[in-house]
Amino acid sequence: MTTTPTDGTPVASNGRPQADHADLAKTLVQRIADLRAWLFLAALIIGFEAWARSSFGGTFIFNPFNLQSIAIFAVAPLLLATGQTFVIISGGIDLSLGFIMGLAAVVAAHVINYATPGMGAPTAILLGFLVAILVAGIPGFINGLLVSRLRVPPFIGTLGMFGVARGVAFLLAGGTTVPVHNPLFATIGNGRFIGVPYIVWITAVFVLVMHYLLSQTRFGQHNYAIGANPQAARRAGIDIKSHLLRLYIMSACCAGLAGVLYSARFNAGAAQAGEPLLLDSVAAVVIGGASLFGGSGTILGTVAGAFVIAVIQYGLVFVNVEPFWQFISVGVVIIISVLIDQAQRRFSGGRIDE
Amino acid sequence: MKRRSVLKSAAMLAVAASVGLAAVPGHAQDKKYTVALVPGLTTDAFYITMRKGAQAAADALGVELVFQGAPDFNPVLQVPVLDAVIARKPDAILIAPTDTTQLVEPLRKAHDAGIPVITVDTFIGNGKYQTGSGNADFPLSYIASDNVLGGRMAATALANAIGEGGGKVYVSNVKPGISTTDQREEGFKAEMAENHPNITVLETQFNENDANKAASQLQAVFARNSDLKGVFGANLFSALGAGNGVQQAGQTGNVKVVAFDAPTSIIDNINSGLVDVAIAQHPAEIGYYGVVSAFAHLTGNSIPVAIGTGFTVINKDNVGDENVAKYIYSD
Numbered sequence: 190m191t192t193t194p195t196d197g198t199p200v201a202s203n204g205r206p207q208a209d210h211a212d213l214a215k216t217l218v219q220r221i222a223d224l225r226a227w228l229f230l231a232a233l234i235i236g237f238e239a240w241a242r243s244s245f246g247g248t249f250i251f252n253p254f255n256l257q258s259i260a261i262f263a264v265a266p267l268l269l270a271t272g273q274t275f276v277i278i279s280g281g282i283d284l285s286l287g288f289i290m291g292l293a294a295v296v297a298a299h300v301i302n303y304a305t306p307g308m309g310a311p312t313a314i315l316l317g318f319l320v321a322i323l324v325a326g327i328p329g330f331i332n333g334l335l336v337s338r339l340r341v342p343p344f345i346g347t348l349g350m351f352g353v354a355r356g357v358a359f360l361l362a363g364g365t366t367v368p369v370h371n372p373l374f375a376t377i378g379n380g381r382f383i384g385v386p387y388i389v390w391i392t393a394v395f396v397l398v399m400h401y402l403l404s405q406t407r408f409g410q411h412n413y414a415i416g417a418n419p420q421a422a423r424r425a426g427i428d429i430k431s432h433l434l435r436l437y438i439m440s441a442c443c444a445g446l447a448g449v450l451y452s453a454r455f456n457a458g459a460a461q462a463g464e465p466l467l468l469d470s471v472a473a474v475v476i477g478g479a480s481l482f483g484g485s486g487t488i489l490g491t492v493a494g495a496f497v498i499a500v501i502q503y504g505l506v507f508v509n510v511e512p513f514w515q516f517i518s519v520g521v522v523i524i525i526s527v528l529i530d531q532a533q534r535r536f537s538g539g540r541i542d543e
Numbered sequence: 544m545k546r547r548s549v550l551k552s553a554a555m556l557a558v559a560a561s562v563g564l565a566a567v568p569g570h571a572q573d574k575k576y577t578v579a580l581v582p583g584l585t586t587d588a589f590y591i592t593m594r595k596g597a598q599a600a601a602d603a604l605g606v607e608l609v610f611q612g613a614p615d616f617n618p619v620l621q622v623p624v625l626d627a628v629i630a631r632k633p634d635a636i637l638i639a640p641t642d643t644t645q646l647v648e649p650l651r652k653a654h655d656a657g658i659p660v661i662t663v664d665t666f667i668g669n670g671k672y673q674t675g676s677g678n679a680d681f682p683l684s685y686i687a688s689d690n691v692l693g694g695r696m697a698a699t700a701l702a703n704a705i706g707e708g709g710g711k712v713y714v715s716n717v718k719p720g721i722s723t724t725d726q727r728e729e730g731f732k733a734e735m736a737e738n739h740p741n742i743t744v745l746e747t748q749f750n751e752n753d754a755n756k757a758a759s760q761l762q763a764v765f766a767r768n769s770d771l772k773g774v775f776g777a778n779l780f781s782a783l784g785a786g787n788g789v790q791q792a793g794q795t796g797n798v799k800v801v802a803f804d805a806p807t808s809i810i811d812n813i814n815s816g817l818v819d820v821a822i823a824q825h826p827a828e829i830g831y832y833g834v835v836s837a838f839a840h841l842t843g844n845s846i847p848v849a850i851g852t853g854f855t856v857i858n859k860d861n862v863g864d865e866n867v868a869k870y871i872y873s874d
Binding site: 245247252254255257258259261262265266355359362363364365366367368370375379386451454455456457459460461462465466499502503504506507508509 | 585586587588591614746748751752753754755756758759760762763764766767779780783784787790791792806807808810811812815872
């Protein structure tokens with residue numbers, strides 16, 4: 190298994206990946222297609238740079254303020270999309286991530302408020318982080334049980350959990366936002382280290398770890414195998430049930446981290462924090478090159494996908510375009526991504542899902 | 544039968560009124576009225592505070608209050624809730640309609656069934672009721688803060704905070720089509736245009752109630768307009784996000800933030816300096832007057848077709864004052 194499993198070919202236990210006997214031209218096309226999210230991103234940045242220079246003589250990308258703002262904006266959608274990447278590669282989808290994020294944000298706010306007077310700020314924050322991420326894991330665990338043991342389709346199971354997590358989060362929050370009274374927590378959310386916000390550092394490290402987990406470990410390999418061909422994976426001796434259970438817990442914990450960082454940044458836990466981000470997270474994964482049919486995708490692609498969305502939304506405000514164009518542009522980019530994906534499969538002789 | 548009992552209660556109220564309002568609960572025991580309150584959304588401190596005011600009035604009058612709504616401010620979600628409420632035949636409905644036109648027909652069903660309708664916070668049609676013209680004049684009363692006035696107060700507060708120099712400002716808003724936030728923006732722009740010529744209002748940014756997006760938009764607008772001096776957050780998440788955007792841009796104190804509504808998270812931000820001014824509505828009063836008006840109507844009294852509740856301007860100087868603190872939305 191020397192090839193990376195990003196090309197959508199099943200990583201079967203015995204079969205040689207089909208790309209081995211493909212000619213060089215195909216491989217080149219494939220490589221370019223794999224990088225399409227980064228190419229999109231580059232094209233967008235060049236486009237906005239040209240626009241900024243020609244319309245008002247400013248610069249878009251050489252302005253560190255812009256880079257920083259885009260990075261902060263991308264944090265929450267990217268964290269959700271990281272968990273979502275694993276789930277989508279396995280052939281599933283997790284619709285509950287947005288409200289799991291809100292649940293974690295509210296739990297973190299409550300725990301930190303509760304613990305700060307007795308334990309001091311740093312311990313309370315640590316406790317808040319732990320409890321919030323553990324609590325986020327509970328709906329993930331139930332999602333995992335539903336999908337792996339009870340054979341509920343992920344779309345339906347996680348949709349149900351979307352409602353449950355939402356209700357519980359709002360109940361815990363009393364229907365409103367929960368302000369956090371811990372200045373150190375606000376510093377974590379808004380402070381900087383060598384000019385880069387802490388939350389961007391935390392996200393970067395976390396995403397690299399997840400990239401390693403997906404691309405270099407047995408867990409990641411199993412994930413691709415299950416998504417590409419569950420029957421083959423089962424015959425190859427992979428314990429699909431326990432894998433899926435761990436998978437959904439992990440994606441919920443990603444959303445939990447996003448929720449805690451949200452509370453730190455806005456100094457308040459809000460149940461609806463992640464609601465608008467769910468579809469952005471799916472979009473980031475798809476733009477990043479993953480197939481919704483499972484079996485392909487990378488974390489680095491998702492990073493590019495999340496930044497494509499962030500750059501479009503920030504850039505259009507920066508060059509002062511009518512706000513509704515944002516929806517249109519993100520939609521168009523998603524459609525183009527999927528078209529490229531399909532064309533690539535056809536061209537490389539791989540499976541075409543229709 | 545029902546009508547007769549209403550008349551009877553009306554007669555009783557006339558007696559009770561002469562004795563004094565405090566005696567009403569004792570006399571109203573024959574017919575315990577049920578009033579339904581349908582908020583714009585259930586998950587918002589504004590409506591939760593409104594419910595508290597409504598409950599206070601309901602307790603005082605011996606009325607049963609039913610509170611049912613949808614988790615999002617969306618007519619598609621609100622109409623089924625309203626239908627279910629109508630099916631239970633309450634004696635009156637208080638509702639914050641989530642759309643000026645889409646809620647007209649669903650509410651007419653209540654009206655046709657003989658259930659009086661009073662709108663609170665938001666309105667249907669043009670908000671002018673009992674005029675005999677138009678198809679949306681059937682509600683009895685519209686009880687709300689004057690959001691255009693609130694927008695004007697926000698503009699004045701922002702202009703004062705910015706001071707003599709003037710500069711650029713913009714409105715951070717949720718999305719178009721919500722009557723209250725549209726009116727706040729309208730009032731804000733009108734006041735700026737009429738009375739503050741040294742302030743330029745830039746194009747409005749819509750954030751879909753996403754604080755993350757509102758923050759990013761502030762940073763983008765500031766990156767483009769280095770002379771940005773202020774922002775008006777037309778609701779909670781707009782203001783929370785804009786305040787964070789100012790902080791991330793390192794412009795706290797330089798770019799002024801005015802927030803509409805005053806839940807505790809905004810008050811915390813006033814204390815920490817991230818938000819300069821909050822325009823607090825009085826949602827508890829809206830709920831209180833709503834229930835009292837419904838009760839007065841049910842007991843045969845006339846009620847005003849419009850009741851305006853006021854605003855309180857909260858800033859760092861008065862936030863500790865207990866006369867001001869009572870207007871903070873509580874959960």
